[in-house]
Amino acid sequence: LIPDFNFTTQEIAMVNQLLERLGVSASAYQNGSHAVYTPIDGSQIGSLNLEGADAVRAKITAGHDAFLAWRKMPAPRRGELVRLFGEVLREHKADLGELVSIEAGKITQEGLGEVQEMIDICDFAVGLSRQLYGLTIASERPGHHMRETWHPLGVVGVISAFNFPVAVWAWNTTLALVAGNAVIWKPSEKTPLTALASQALLDKALARFGNDAPQGLAQLVIGDREAGEVLVDDPRVPLISATGSTRMGREVAPRVAARFGRSILELGGNNAMILTPSADLDLAVRGILFSAVGTAGQRCTTLRRLIVHRSIKDEVVARAKAAYAKVRIGDPRQGNLVGPLIDKQAFSAMQDALAKARDEGGQVFGGERQLADTFPNGYYVSPAIVEMPGQTAVVRHETFAPILYVLAYDDFEEALRLNNEVPQGLSSCIFTTDVREAEAFQGAAGSDCGIANVNIGTSGAEIGGAFGGEKETGGGRESGSDAWKAYMRRQTNTVNYSRELPLAQGIVFD
Ligand code: UN1
Numbered sequence: 223l224i225p226d227f228n229f230t231t232q233e234i235a236m237v238n239q240l241l242e243r244l245g246v247s248a249s250a251y252q253n254g255s256h257a258v259y260t261p262i263d264g265s266q267i268g269s270l271n272l273e274g275a276d277a278v279r280a281k282i283t284a285g286h287d288a289f290l291a292w293r294k295m296p297a298p299r300r301g302e303l304v305r306l307f308g309e310v311l312r313e314h315k316a317d318l319g320e321l322v323s324i325e326a327g328k329i330t331q332e333g334l335g336e337v338q339e340m341i342d343i344c345d346f347a348v349g350l351s352r353q354l355y356g357l358t359i360a361s362e363r364p365g366h367h368m369r370e371t372w373h374p375l376g377v378v379g380v381i382s383a384f385n386f387p388v389a390v391w392a393w394n395t396t397l398a399l400v401a402g403n404a405v406i407w408k409p410s411e412k413t414p415l416t417a418l419a420s421q422a423l424l425d426k427a428l429a430r431f432g433n434d435a436p437q438g439l440a441q442l443v444i445g446d447r448e449a450g451e452v453l454v455d456d457p458r459v460p461l462i463s464a465t466g467s468t469r470m471g472r473e474v475a476p477r478v479a480a481r482f483g484r485s486i487l488e489l490g491g492n493n494a495m496i497l498t499p500s501a502d503l504d505l506a507v508r509g510i511l512f513s514a515v516g517t518a519g520q521r522c523t524t525l526r527r528l529i530v531h532r533s534i535k536d537e538v539v540a541r542a543k544a545a546y547a548k549v550r551i552g553d554p555r556q557g558n559l560v561g562p563l564i565d566k567q568a569f570s571a572m573q574d575a576l577a578k579a580r581d582e583g584g585q586v587f588g589g590e591r592q593l594a595d596t597f598p599n600g601y602y603v604s605p606a607i608v609e610m611p612g613q614t615a616v617v618r619h620e621t622f623a624p625i626l627y628v629l630a631y632d633d634f635e636e637a638l639r640l641n642n643e644v645p646q647g648l649s650s651c652i653f654t655t656d657v658r659e660a661e662a663f664q665g666a667a668g669s670d671c672g673i674a675n676v677n678i679g680t681s682g683a684e685i686g687g688a689f690g691g692e693k694e695t696g697g698g699r700e701s702g703s704d705a706w707k708a709y710m711r712r713q714t715n716t717v718n719y720s721r722e723l724p725l726a727q728g729i730v731f732d
Pocket of ligand 1: 386522680681682683684
């Protein structure tokens with residue numbers, strides 16, 4: 223049993239053993255200048271040295287060389303590497319999940335779920351390695367054919383956030399690898415240990431794969447802003463896939479665009495649920511709970527706004543409050559439903575948002591700090607429900623914490639308008655049993671988000687679908703469907719197998 227106080231020597235030893243089993247040697251995360259803390263109680267669990275610009279440039283050079291070799295390997299063979307990676311992940315699921323809990327503060331189930339998401343995307347990518355299909359196109363010229371082919375792109379730079387410290391990298395890396403690319407990963411400075419472990423597991427798969435995988439195919443950069451900037455600015459990195467705040471995306475996107483690089487951006491969300499009078503309220507309350515409270519409100523897809531019909535608002539709010547009151551908050555490894563916020567800054571941002579909400583006419587339920595005696599340096603909160611008089615400034619802003627704003631609506635068009643009237647456009651959902659409302663919500667004049675669900679909350683997307691959103695969310699798509707195309711370059715090929723040279727558009731040129 224894990225005691226309920228600051229990490230003991232025994233617990234620290236356990237973290238070290240966990241990392242060792244995952245293939246990370248102590249020298250990689252001890253005696254550095256950058257401290258790593260567990261949000262569980264704020265104990266320091268490691269320290270690393272941050273890599274500077276020169277180190278990152280050297281890795282880009284190595285990555286580019288690796289790409290030149292890897293792109294020539296048949297895609298199904300590249301898929302074999304990802305298949306092996308999925309195997310290694312299955313073997314280490316429990317350990318990596320636990321490390322996610324320790325470093326990111328996710329509850330056990332969500333730590334394991336994140337590793338499962340990595341395994342799922344491996345399976346998806348392996349299948350994809352035999353399905354990088356192009357088109358054949360009818361040519362207007364006799365004796366000609368046209369086709370479209372997809373080729374490897376180059377080094378893909380992956381910048382990821384603390385809240386999905388391993389899965390988001392896996393979404394990008396597995397697709398990038400089967401697509402014939404090399405990868406360089408810059409994880410959040412808050413979660414470098416899970417990154418070291420994930421990289422070690424991929425290295426294990428590479429070792430099983432054998433010698434024909436080039437050195438430097440998948441590399442990790444532990445660094446801060448400077449390291450990120452080198453990746454973002456280097457023309458040898460044709461694609462940057464960045465997950466994080468809208469503020470970060472605003473800096474990254476123009477810099478990548480300035481060198482005509484591409485980016486996949488997964489930025490802020492401000493996800494809403496429309497709850498209509500015909501809805502199954504039992505389902506809806508469960509949907510609210512998982513989406514708004516899960517991961518302590520620290521998912522991009524977290525439910526942040528509840529747009530509920532005025533006629534059922536009081537009942538729904540009462541039921542949601544009752545459900546919230548039963549939520550167990552505490553050490554994420556001990557069967558609780560809500561773990562800590564990532565750090566003190568996150569806690570302050572939440573309190574600032576709640577103060578603003580009060581100023582803007584909100585009635586706040588919950589949101590207080592919890593367990594401060596047990597964990598003076600761990601930031602646990604009760605999730606908050608805030609009834610708002612309208613979609614004020616604070617509601618339009620993404621605060622990365624468990625705050626659910628409640629807005630009442632009278633007619634359906636108004637609900638749709640409220641759903642769309644925020645700067646972000648990631649996820650959305652409707653709870654209804656009215657097929658007209660459900661279809662309208664998913665139609666062209668409905669939700670403007672990248673994800674629009676019916677009778678399912680905003681979070682917990684499956685990897686088979688394309689994941690991402692519009693507006694300030696950045697427009698990128700990752701994971702399933704044809705998101706792989708963003709990791710390849712498209713080539714249009716026209717072949718003349720006739721003995722003439724007819725020109726397109728019927729042009730005569732002689
Ligand atoms: C994120 O919040 O950064 O839909 C990603 C979900 C997960 C992915 C979320 N599958 O909640």
